[in-house]
Amino acid sequence: MKTTTKTLGSALALAATVALTSGASAADEAKFRLGLVTFLSGAAAGPFGVPAANGAKVLIEALNDGQVPAPYTAKGINGVEIEPVIIDEAGGTTKQVEEYRNLVERQKVDAVIGYISSGDCLAVSPVVEELKVPTVFFDCGTSRLFEENKTPTYLFRTGPDAVIDNIAAARYLIDTGRKTDSIAGINQNYAWGQDSWADFKATMLALKPGTKVVAEQFPKIFQGQYGAEISAISVARPDVVHSSFWGGDMEALVLQGTARGLFDGRTGILTTGESGLDRFKAQAPNGLILGARGPFGALQPDTALSKWFTALYNAKTGLQPTYPTSKMAQAILGLKAAAEKAGAKPGSLPSKEALVGAFPGLTFESVAGTVAMSRAGGHQALQDITYGEYQYDKKADKASLAKLKTYAGDCVMPPDGISSADWIKAGFPGAKCN
Numbered sequence: 451m452k453t454t455t456k457t458l459g460s461a462l463a464l465a466a467t468v469a470l471t472s473g474a475s476a477a478d479e480a481k482f483r484l485g486l487v488t489f490l491s492g493a494a495a496g497p498f499g500v501p502a503a504n505g506a507k508v509l510i511e512a513l514n515d516g517q518v519p520a521p522y523t524a525k526g527i528n529g530v531e532i533e534p535v536i537i538d539e540a541g542g543t544t545k546q547v548e549e550y551r552n553l554v555e556r557q558k559v560d561a562v563i564g565y566i567s568s569g570d571c572l573a574v575s576p577v578v579e580e581l582k583v584p585t586v587f588f589d590c591g592t593s594r595l596f597e598e599n600k601t602p603t604y605l606f607r608t609g610p611d612a613v614i615d616n617i618a619a620a621r622y623l624i625d626t627g628r629k630t631d632s633i634a635g636i637n638q639n640y641a642w643g644q645d646s647w648a649d650f651k652a653t654m655l656a657l658k659p660g661t662k663v664v665a666e667q668f669p670k671i672f673q674g675q676y677g678a679e680i681s682a683i684s685v686a687r688p689d690v691v692h693s694s695f696w697g698g699d700m701e702a703l704v705l706q707g708t709a710r711g712l713f714d715g716r717t718g719i720l721t722t723g724e725s726g727l728d729r730f731k732a733q734a735p736n737g738l739i740l741g742a743r744g745p746f747g748a749l750q751p752d753t754a755l756s757k758w759f760t761a762l763y764n765a766k767t768g769l770q771p772t773y774p775t776s777k778m779a780q781a782i783l784g785l786k787a788a789a790e791k792a793g794a795k796p797g798s799l800p801s802k803e804a805l806v807g808a809f810p811g812l813t814f815e816s817v818a819g820t821v822a823m824s825r826a827g828g829h830q831a832l833q834d835i836t837y838g839e840y841q842y843d844k845k846a847d848k849a850s851l852a853k854l855k856t857y858a859g860d861c862v863m864p865p866d867g868i869s870s871a872d873w874i875k876a877g878f879p880g881a882k883c884n
Contacts, residue, residue, distance in 0.1 A: 481533040482526060482799060484510075484785075485553040487546070487564025488778070490538040493672045493698030497725050498566055498774045499539060502589070505775035506563075508766050509759070509782050510534055519758050521815060527789045529797040535559055539566060543573035550574050554581045560799065561585065563781045566696075566774070568592035568612075568642035578605045584805050588781035589774060591615065591743060592641045593649070593870045596826035604802075606809050608784040608821060608831045609777045610744045610863065612642065613870035615694065615721040615835065616650035617862040619741060621883075622837040622855055623690060624657055628717045634665035634688035636679050636703065638695060643668060646694035646721060652874045664688050676703055680710050689716055696722040704734050713738060723840070724748055725772045727849050731842060738840040740851060746773035746780075748851055749836040750818040759817040771817075780816035784823075784831075787814035822859075825866055832859040858882060 486506050489499025510532050512518050516525040526532045535557050537549050546565075553559045561584040565571045571590035576599070578585040585605050587595070591612035599605065623630050633654055637643030647666065654661045665686035667679040680703075683691060691712060695703050700722055707713055713735045723740030724747045742749045748770070750756050759779060763771045771779075791808040792800035800808070810828020814821055822832045838851030861883035864873035873879070 480530060482530045482561075482789075483533050483535055483557065483559045484782075485550075485557065485559040485562035485564065486534050486536040487539050487549070487553075487562065488536070488774075489540055489566055489697075490536075492540040493674070494566060494696070495540070496698065497701060497729070497772075498589075498697045501725075501769075501772050502566070502774040502778040503536060504767055504769075505763065505771060505778040506534065506536075506782060508763050509779045512762060513782075513786070519755055522783060522786060524790065524796070527786050528794055528799060530799055539564065539570060543569050546570045547573055547577055550577055551581070554583050559583065560802070561785060561805070563588055563778070563785060565590045568595075568645075569640050571595055572598070572641060575599050575602075575605055579603060582802065584785070584802055584809075586781045586785055588777050589743075590642075592645050594641060594645065596830050597869050602826070602829050604806050606784075606806075606823070606829050607826075608781045608816075608823075609746075610831060610833050610835060610859070611870075612646050612694070612721075612743075613649050613864065614833075614857075614859065614862040615741055615743055616646050616692075617653045617874070617878075618835045618837060618857045619692065619719050619721055619739070620650055620653035620657055621857060621862070622739065623654075623717065623719065625855060626853065629689045630654065630658055630661060630717075632662040632664045632686075632688045633690045633692060634663070634667075634683045634686055635692045636667040636669070636676065636683060636695070637693060638671040638699065639668035640671055642696075643671075643694055647692065649870055649874065650692050650694075652871065656874055656877060672699060674699070674702055676706055677710070680707055680712050684710065684712055687716075691716060691718045692721075693718070694721045696725070701726045701729065704730060704738075708733055708735055719837075722773075724851075725774060727772065727840070727851070728770060730840065730849060731847070732844060734840055734842065736839075736841050739837055740840050741835070741837050742773035743777070743835070744773070745818045745834050745836050745856065746776035747771055749773075749838060749854065750776055753815075753819060755815055756817050756819070776816075776818050780818055780821065783816050784809075784812070784814055784821060788812055825863065827866065832863060834858055835862060858884065
């Protein structure tokens with residue numbers, strides 16, 4: 451509770467400092483007005499939304515002060531101060547569409563970064579193209595985003611989509627010698643959970659024909675109590691339990707599952723589990739496999755930029771960055787890199803058309819390594835992904851990840867022109883795996 455209170459306080463402080471009234475455009479005010487959307491209330495706030503908001507606050511302050519290492523030494527964006535305008539993602543898809551319109555039409559933002567929920571991303575994406583404002587989705591993972599929006603102009607995603615989470619999860623289980631004769635899944639009953647389970651199940655069947663699917667549970671998002679689902683899976687006696695639960699749902703599943711013996715004698719794999727690393731303590735069993743939806747948080751590579759951001763974030767918040775923090779920072783740096791590639795004079799901003807034109811094919815450095823905007827016609831990032839095994843030292847009261855294994859983006863993400871389902875079914879043609 452202490453951690454949640456501290457992070458929420460920081461995020462609310464950020465919300466109190468941003469300008470939330472209608473005003474002139476950024477060009478008139480010599481500022482880049484940046485809309486930021488993340489959960490500040492509800493079950494997703496503490497483990498996901500607030501760390502993302504804190505990451506934005508810490509990085510934007512450093513950018514405006516000119517304190518970020520190369521290649522981001524120019525202040526703000528192209529020398530223009532960043533003015534954040536933050537809103538709460540809670541409330542559902544209808545509200546988020548209204549809030550997005552408000553950011554563009556009333557708040558006059560120059561760009562938007564946001565969205566954790568895949569449902570929110572799918573609802574907002576057509577409005578992005580309608581209103582023609584550069585928009586970066588920093589976290590939501592559904593592969594349907596660009597499979598259904600085949601010719602976007604203003605929409606980008608700077609983090610990997612969910613297909614790599616689940617293909618890499620299956621490969622990790624097999625490559626590390628886990629018993630995988632039978633599998634079960636518990637995933638939220640909407641686009642994110644359904645797609646995640648479909649990709650994982652299909653990959654396991656492709657990599658290990660004969661794998662038995664013994665249980666499939668789809669509780670509603672933010673249900674909170676999973677006794678019936680845990681009992682059903684336990685009765686089915688799978689070798690592997692897969693879940694793409696995130697935020698409070700994921701942490702509730704770990705707590706309730708551990709207490710009910712869900713992970714006893716079998717392998718659990720949580721594709722978003724890294725976000726709870728510092729809160730699980732003894733509530734999670736050693737050996738539980740955790741992912742971070744890429745090379746983020748505790749799994750990010752050991753680079754100069756990564757070390758700098760981790761040290762700064764820790765100094766400002768007293769916490770270590772988790773993967774929502776890293777992914778938000780990555781999106782901001784991607785936007786900055788694209789805006790500065792667009793060629794406006796220092797101290798001025800590129801047109802929206804020039805900014806979105808600079809994104810496709812962009813390669814940029816982030817706090818989580820190198821990112822290539824090379825999928826979905828340059829609108830979707832390609833990046834590596836790492837999994838590891840949870841280990842908690844009770845005496846030291848410290849959790850860590852062991853047995854790390856990284857998969858190249860080209861190993862676990864389909865090339866353009868083929869859906870994830872078809873790519874898996876075809877046997878991963880063109881995959882480049884070490």
